[in-house]
Amino acid sequence: MGIIGPVRACKLFLLDFFMHLPQPVSMSDENALIAANAAFYSAFAMRDVEAMARLWAEDDSVSCIHPGWPAIVGRTAVVGSWRDILEGGRSPLITCHEPFAIVTGNEGRVPCIEMIGTLALAASNHFRRIGGAWRLVHHQSSPIAQAGDHAQKSDTLLPSHVH
16 A cells, blocks of 8 residues: 555545534525425326325415416415316326526525426416425416417517526
8 A cells, every 4th residue: 555645644534534424415495496396296297185285385375376267375275276186187297397496585486387288388386495395385377378379469479488
């Protein structure tokens, strides 16, 4: 075994020292928010009403606007709407695309594109950090006008991305 220099020996000692300290597994706020958003779409895909209910904040300040529905306010009503959709047997397969995390303190938003087959919806999921976990406080989605349809009605075109 060869002789190592004092700088390398110090680095190895420090590396060994730090490797034996408890290492909390953490992720950035943005990554944690994206993970919470993914859990929302996973609960939807699995039609898991209980998982969906656990994702929502436990207070009556939550709200939801499903495509074509009026605004729903209050935890009981919001979770009930998801129960009706998920247990109704007709919940569509929705996939989330282009999620983008925006974090400001204990509030976070994830604008994204929801795809139902070839139909694109603009969606916004709003979260609040409660007890260290991101909980949904608002979900809203609505169909995106096709650029050709919009161009016929207006001189401006819709952006191709939400962010």
